[in-house]
Amino acid sequence: MNFKLKVWRQKDGASPGSFKDYDAKDVPSEASFLEMLDIVNESLAASGEDPIAFDSDCREGICGTCSLVINGIPHGPGKGTTCQLYMRRFADSDTIWIEPFRAAAFPPIKDLVVDRSAFDRIIEAGGYIVVRTGSAPEANSLPVAKHDADLAMEAAACIGCGACVAACPNSAAMLFVSAKVSHLGLLPQGQAERESRVIHMVRKMDELGFGSCRNHYECEAICPAEVSATFMARLNQDYALASAKKVLAV
Amino acid sequence: MSMILDPKIPSGPLEKKWSKHRGESKLVAPNNRPKFDLIVVGSGLAGASAAATLGELGYNVKCFCFQDSPRRAHSIAAQGGINAAKNYQNDGDSVFRLFYDTIKGGDFRSREANVYRLAEISLNIIDQCVAQGVPFAREYGGLLANRSFGGVQVSRTFYARGQTGQQLLLGAYQALQHEIAEGTVKMYPRTEMLDLVLVNGHAKGIVVRNLVTGEINTHAADAVILATGGYGNVFYLSTNAKGCNVTATWRAHKRGALFANPCFTQIxxxxxxxxxxxxxxxxxxxxxxxxxxxxxxxxxxxxxxxxxxxxxxxxxxxxxxxxxxxxxxxxxxxxxxxxxxxxxxxxxxxxxxxxxxxxxxxxxxxxxxxxxxxxxxxxxxxxxxxxxxxxxxxxxxxxxxxxYTMGGLWVDYNLMTNVPGLHVLGEANFSDHGANRLGASALMQGLSDGYFVIPSTIANYLATQMGKKASTEQPEFKAAENEARCRINRLLSIKGKKTVTTFHRELGLLVWDKCGMARDAQGLQEALQKIPAMRAEFWENVNVLGDGAEFNQALEHAGRVADFLEFAELMCLDALERNESCGGHFRLEFQTKEGEALRDDEHYCHVAAWEYAGPHTRPNLIKESLGFEYVKLSQRSYK
Incomplete structure (x- = not known):
């Protein structure tokens, strides 16, 4: 298969970027999207042109490193991450636009690579259950209803890729934050810090320059881990309750 | 003169060794811990759990990873589960049985004491992870569910759908982020270790490159912990993440750390x-x-x-x-x-x-x-x-x-290499899986090493280092930094005709063919001829574009492939020297009538630990013989 690519090139965060045209030639339809870019990069390198920088690591859809906007959609057409997108989804001689995830809280590094460490800052603010190593009680001493455990797992499935932010017109990080708040808040182990957790994480999210949620649900539509937007309702509820309790000092 | 390897296995009965060792280990008092700087390289299950726990204990920790966030280390991709001898299924499991299955699964090429400790600690790991909120699968009654994995006849594997590695890593990552917030751990993402720094023969620091700016600098510490994963990407095609590499362990090897059983690779x-x-x-x-x-x-x-x-x-x-x-x-x-x-x-x-x-x-x-x-x-x-x-x-x-790669840097019972101060955890060490790892045991080992073993054993080294602070101003640091810089400049100045990936793919095909699922002396000798030639060509004809002072993925890859080109030779040499078949190391010349692996316990019941001897010199082979007191060596049978 052959494709016309329009790829965002940007030397570094301080320089302006622009789209450049490339031809992707003789790409097997079984190749993944990133393998297609590997093929293009091999030919660029052979001709002495700087290869296109893009992030990827596990290439099996779980590490959350890959982060391309393809034809305007984070991770491209279909469910799943960029690395799980295969060229058979495109038609021969298609033109494909490739951009980085764009958000004020994700500053550009080079070409298609952005800095998503703001997510780490949010987790740092409270996205954990504090357990001193070695002090944990016997695992089966605390039964967890299967329904709660399964629902917590659905929230915990978030891969932290940031597509939700890239898809949101306001660059909100609500889905990401709600996934962690729900994962831990649904479990009995997470109750002790439930209120402080939600307040600290939401404050940090605001402070880092993520926008506010206006219920577009673009995040849910593109989430490769299929994290449900209902977790955002849970987040709002937890946040309202925790804030109110704080104000009333109860 | 050959060095004598002391694995420092505690004396006494198997089931008492670990508790006895902890009782006899040195301690660093809480008020002294903040005076010790520790470097942890890698943020997978072993690295993140170690950095978090050491930070929690009060040590001053710096943690490095090449990924953009510690949450993305390749442990995240483990699907199936984690073993623990909880016997929740009432199907006859016990610590001894997990120990025995692991020793047998490893085809009797691992240390009894280490494996027994691993089986014991497996119980604590599940408790720890559940308390952290890892959403393991549960039964309708609310208790934990289990499933079976290969090589065993009990159900002892705990799992979180097909994403167990992800959930365990997120647990460790969250603990790490908490320590970062507490200020006990400082995290350096998108930072790659290029070399180990020794001062008076002790590991006292590392050379790193900031992958965003290209800046190279050094960090000093009282001890260095490597948790940098395996070397499966020497084969180019593997299930490892694209970034997985041997650089940290190989650099440490070239600085004196012994590389053990490199031919033990898992297909x-x-x-x-x-x-x-x-x-x-x-x-x-x-x-x-x-x-x-x-x-x-x-x-x-x-x-x-x-x-x-x-x-x-x-x-x-x-x-x-x-x-x-x-x-x-x-x-x-x-x-x-x-x-x-x-x-x-x-x-x-x-x-x-x-x-x-x-x-x-x-x-x-x-x-x-x-x-x-x-x-x-x-x-x-x-x-x-x-x-x-x-x-x-x-x-x-x-x-x-x-x-997966069972081989790795040689460590003693304290998880310290022969280089004082250098400790190695998880897949990066050789210690627990022998010649073949059983399913759902990698996560167990990574977390055992990180949460429970190193936080206790590292004090044995640190207690001897009071008042012996190293500084990046020392000439050893300057020299190592300079070497790393020269190497990068050299890679960039070759401007040859072949891309880094081309070399990597060629190397991968060669080692897969000659040192993959089946090996023989002739093929290995052929590989040993070809690899040096490939390496020579690499250093004359590789094309790495761009410069060093920028985000440059081709340069990162070039440095890693250069190390794989050296490491591959040691892997093949080890495979050639081990004239037996065991576990994942299958030599065509050594098989039973039924085509099963034929061990030679008389001559090869040992760990093959290799000492680097210089660029054109054959490395020295140092053997640690394996004693079996509690299991009987037998032909593995799964019939």
């Missing part, structure tokens, strides 16, 4: 077959699928019929036929070798002929499609996405692929 039986030369990585399908999937090939060679057209009696369920006791759940090395054997006989399936069926039709008939979907839904989806085939309707096609 995982259930991966999606290779589809073409453009391919950049292979995808694993969890071993848990073998709980319900039946492996078969047609009885006839080159049978062109589609699988549904082949009647049951014309199918060879070869694992069930040859190993009735374990059936489809034989250990990985045996499952892989048998797949290769039937494909070599011309009975392989799929376009390349390098594939076998993993068939779920019987399980679907027995349990219903919805149950199978609940158990493996995400895996079936992933399979469909990659191959465009629906495994609910037609059998999966699978083939073995490089997955």
């Amino acid at each position: 995982h039986p259930t991966c999606i077959p290779v589809s073409g030369p453009y391919q950049a990585k292979l995808t694993l399908m969890s071993e848990s699928l073998r709980n319900d999937g039946r492996v078969w090939v047609p009885k006839k060679k080159g049978d062109p019929r589609s699988p549904d057209q082949i009647p049951k009696e014309e199918r060879d369920y070869y694992l069930e036929r040859k190993y009735p006791a374990f059936g489809n759940l034989v250990p990985r090395d045996i499952a892989s070798r048998n797949a290769k054997e039937v494909c070599d006989q011309g009975r392989g399936v799929g376009p390349s002929g390098l594939g076998v069926y993993l068939d779920f039709s019987d399980a679907i008939q027995r349990h219903g499609e919805s149950t199978i979907r609940e158990r493996y839904g995400n895996l079936f989806e992933m399979y469909q996405n990659i191959t465009n085939e629906n495994a609910y309707k037609t059998p999966m096609r699978i083939y073995p692929a490089v997955h």
